[in-house]
Amino acid sequence: MDPILVVDRVSKSFGSLRAVDDVSLSVEEGEIFGIAGPNGSGKSTLFNIITSIPFPADSGRVVFEGREIQRMRPNRVCRFGLARTFQKETSFDTLSTLDNVILGSTYGRGTDDSAESRKQAGETLEFVGIGTDQFERPAAELSVFDKKRLMIASAIVTEPRVLLLDEPASGLTKPEIDETIDLIRRLNQSGVTLLVIEHVLPLLLTVSARLLVLNHGSELVTGTPDDVIRDPHVVEAYLGSRARHD
Amino acid sequence: MRDLLTGPNLARLICLLILILLPLVVPSPYIRHLLIITFIYAMVASNWDLSLGYAGVFNFGHIAFFAAGCYGSAILSKTIGITPWLTIPLAGIIGVIAALIVCLPVLRLKGIYVVLVTFAFSQLCFQLVLSQEEITGGSMGMPLLPPLKIGDYNFARDGKFGYYYVGLFLLVLSTIYLHRLVRSRFGTSIVALRDNEDYAISRGISLARQRMLTLGLSAFFTGVAGGFYSTYVRVASPEIFGFGFLSLALSMLLLGGLNSIYGPILGAFVITLLSEAMVDLGPMRFLIISALIILMLLFYPGGLNNALQQAYKWSSRSGAAARLFRTNARN
Numbered sequence: 001m002d003p004i005l006v007v008d009r010v011s012k013s014f015g016s017l018r019a020v021d022d023v024s025l026s027v028e029e030g031e032i033f034g035i036a037g038p039n040g041s042g043k044s045t046l047f048n049i050i051t052s053i054p055f056p057a058d059s060g061r062v063v064f065e066g067r068e069i070q071r072m073r074p075n076r077v078c079r080f081g082l083a084r085t086f087q088k089e090t091s092f093d094t095l096s097t098l099d100n101v102i103l104g105s106t107y108g109r110g111t112d113d114s115a116e117s118r119k120q121a122g123e124t125l126e127f128v129g130i131g132t133d134q135f136e137r138p139a140a141e142l143s144v145f146d147k148k149r150l151m152i153a154s155a156i157v158t159e160p161r162v163l164l165l166d167e168p169a170s171g172l173t174k175p176e177i178d179e180t181i182d183l184i185r186r187l188n189q190s191g192v193t194l195l196v197i198e199h200v201l202p203l204l205l206t207v208s209a210r211l212l213v214l215n216h217g218s219e220l221v222t223g224t225p226d227d228v229i230r231d232p233h234v235v236e237a238y239l240g241s242r243a244r245h246d
Numbered sequence: 247m248r249d250l251l252t253g254p255n256l257a258r259l260i261c262l263l264i265l266i267l268l269p270l271v272v273p274s275p276y277i278r279h280l281l282i283i284t285f286i287y288a289m290v291a292s293n294w295d296l297s298l299g300y301a302g303v304f305n306f307g308h309i310a311f312f313a314a315g316c317y318g319s320a321i322l323s324k325t326i327g328i329t330p331w332l333t334i335p336l337a338g339i340i341g342v343i344a345a346l347i348v349c350l351p352v353l354r355l356k357g358i359y360v361v362l363v364t365f366a367f368s369q370l371c372f373q374l375v376l377s378q379e380e381i382t383g384g385s386m387g388m389p390l391l392p393p394l395k396i397g398d399y400n401f402a403r404d405g406k407f408g409y410y411y412v413g414l415f416l417l418v419l420s421t422i423y424l425h426r427l428v429r430s431r432f433g434t435s436i437v438a439l440r441d442n443e444d445y446a447i448s449r450g451i452s453l454a455r456q457r458m459l460t461l462g463l464s465a466f467f468t469g470v471a472g473g474f475y476s477t478y479v480r481v482a483s484p485e486i487f488g489f490g491f492l493s494l495a496l497s498m499l500l501l502g503g504l505n506s507i508y509g510p511i512l513g514a515f516v517i518t519l520l521s522e523a524m525v526d527l528g529p530m531r532f533l534i535i536s537a538l539i540i541l542m543l544l545f546y547p548g549g550l551n552n553a554l555q556q557a558y559k560w561s562s563r564s565g566a567a568a569r570l571f572r573t574n575a576r577n
Contacts, residue, residue: 054444078450086448092441094505095434103438106431108450114431154449 002066004029004193005050005082005162010060010070012042012049019045020057021217027162032184032194034208036201036228038237042217043197044087047164051077051084064162078108083160087167087197089147093140100139101125101154108158124157125150128183145176152183162193169203181207201238205229213237253558258508265414275405282406282478284518285413289420289471291498291510296464299504300428302440303460304357307348307364309492310371311465314344315472317375320388320482325381330394334416334473341469344371345461352461353454372487387483391476409478416474417511420467424507427463436460501539503549512550 003026012020020042027033037043049057052074062070064082072080092100101121102114111117125135128149134142139150148168155163168184169177184207188194198204204211205225213220213228215237221228228234269278290312297305318340319333328336348367352360375382382388394401394408401408427433436456438446447453476482485491494517502513517535524531546553 051448053448073452075447075450075452078448084448086445090442090445092438092445094441095437099434100438102431103434103446103451104449107435110450117431151445158450 001029003027004065005195006061006063007046007050008061008063010046010049010057010062012045012055012057018217020049022060023214023217023219024060025212025219025222027193027195029161029193030188030191031210032188032196032208034204034211034225035195035197035214036199036204036211037214037220039199041214041237043199043214044166045217046214047084047166047195047197050164051082053077053084075107078158078160079110081159081161082164083108083155083158083162084164085148085151085155085166085168087170089144089171090151091139091142091147093138095139096136097125097130097139097142097146097150098122098135100150101157104154104157108154120157121153124153127156127186128153129179144171145173145179148172148180149183156187156192160192162195163187164195164197166197167199168196169198169200177203201229253562254508254555257558262418269405269407269410273405278406278410280518280522282409282413284514285417286471286475286478287495287498287518288511288514289417289467291495291502291514292424292507293420293464293466293468293471294495294499295504295507295510296424296427296436297460298499299506300433300440301436301457301460303352303457304361305348305352305364305461305464306361306492307367308464308468309486309495310348310364310368311341311344311468312472312475313371313375313486314465315341315469316476316482316486317382317388317472318469319473320391320476321381323392323477324388324390330392330473330477334470334477337473338466338470341465341472342462344469345465346458349458349461353457368487368492372484375484375487382482382484385484387481387485388476389481391480391482393480394477413474413478416467416470420470421507421511423467428507432456432459497535497539501542501550503551503553506549506551509549509551512554516550 005027007023007025009022009024010020011018011022023042023046025033035043035046048055050062052070052072056070060070061068064080069077069080069082092103098118098121101124102117105111105117105120109120111120122132122135130146130149130153134146139147142150152165152168165184168180172180181203184194184196196204196208208225210223211225211228212222213234220233220237221231223231265281268281290308294305294308297303297308315337319330319337322328322333322336323330348364352363355363376384394412399408401412435446435451439451439453439456443453498513498517499510500513501517502511503509521531521535524534527534542549
């Protein structure tokens with residue numbers, strides 16, 4: 001079977017800095033694919049250029065379900081079945097929690113009926129674990145964990161076939177991370193293919209079937225979690241070269 | 247239905263009722279004139295709130311939409327000879343066309359650049375009006391425009407009685423229109439774009455499309471207000487492009503409170519009445535109003551509308567507390 005998402009030799013530069021340099025990856029349908037790397041290694045930029053939000057790649061191709069999407073208008077990408085979250089807790093602060101998700105349903109999924117949108121939004125919020133008592137609160141008032149889950153809810157209400165999660169666990173406590181892992185697994189079981197960026201390795205090692213490790217914008221290694229943690233280049237990138245010799 | 251008659255809605259209906267009955271009680275044509283001008287300002291300011299407040303688009307060309315309505319209606323009624331009853335609604339469409347033109351260069355611009363382009367557009371319209379003397383009357387403007395009439399009855403007669411009710415009717419229509427608009431999914435989507443543009447786009451909302459709709463929809467009743475204004479004062483004059491008009495409308499918006507529709511309407515009433523009450527002070531009154539706005543922004547950025555809402559919440563809460571207290575006392 002063809003991979004559901006192929007990223008083919010994409011690059012993105014900011015001035016003289018090559019933030020993403022000739023990176024390729026391919027994700028199979030139903031897979032959880034991890035993307036790791038130290039700070040500033042280009043992980044988020046890679047997500048940005050896959051979804052064209054806020055900017056597309058300078059060069060290279062992004063093929064989703066057999067169609068090239070690198071030149072698609074960014075707001076269309078989501079309708080097409082590819083949704084993302086952001087690294088920072090992002091929400092429509094002045095809108096209610098429920099409205100945050102309703103927007104995803106009406107604009108991202110194309111649900112015309114407002115009662116139906118409401119229903120979809122409510123169900124999705126419950127799926128990610130946000131209680132009905134939070135629905136009418138302005139999103140700005142939510143806790144970090146709830147904001148992160150809200151962002152995931154507004155993405156999955158659009159019914160993506162591929163979901164890109166950018167650091168879903170950063171800033172969370174241990175029990176919250178466990179709940180996030182559980183959420184990622186439930187999503188995956190419901191048929192969603194996931195790409196997960198994480199700075200901290202343990203979460204990725206637990207959930208992902210395969211991992212891509214980036215360093216300075218280019219691919220360091222791709223492989224199963226076991227392969228990756230044994231790779232001397234990865235150890236060096238994360239801990240510095242002296243760790244390798246010791 | 248019960249919702250319609252509680253809290254803020256009830257207060258709004260009472261205000262409307264007062265405005266409907268006022269001309270029957272207060273005979274002064276001057277007060278009526280002031281209120282007609284207030285209705286026009288209220289329409290301009292509250293529609294501006296849609297782009298500046300809800301959508302967070304720094305559109306400083308809003309007055310140009312008003313001017314387009316003014317001149318559009320004037321040209322249609324005086325030069326072409328269409329009845330003002332038609333040119334006033336047509337002025338709305340002319341306002342929308344002006345908005346769509348300014349839209350093209352600002353569809354994807356951000357922040358300060360939107361201010362620059364829209365302000366420049368406004369100046370461009372001003373120069374256009376000045377230079378096309380045969381059509382617009384240049385710096386002299388277009389005087390003696392045809393008034394609103396039914397049969398032989400001129401609406402300016404009987405102390406502008408007719409104009410008062412037409413103005414009030416237009417303000418009510420515009421407010422219902424805005425009220426429904428900001429509560430629709432379109433309204434939610436432009437707030438989302440204001441709150442976080444990239445996030446909104448990532449959930450399928452088109453920045454360019456919603457921005458075009460925002461400016462276009464905010465221009466309709468602004469243009470209508472312009473058409474009504476020039477028909478009422480019977481002149482379309484380039485003075486409306488002046489800084490005075492722009493800053494007055496902006497003051498109403500800021501004093502009343504952004505993102506509220508009713509705030510700018512309240513602001514229009516407060517500022518018109520305040521500046522009238524202080525008319526003996528001469529130019530000093532503008533200084534006082536400016537100082538008031540600065541104080542408001544410093545200590546109450548939500549504006550008058552927000553202050554009223556909090557006062558209402560506070561009073562209903564203390565009302566609930568009082569009831570609770572009474573029940574406890576009885577037990």
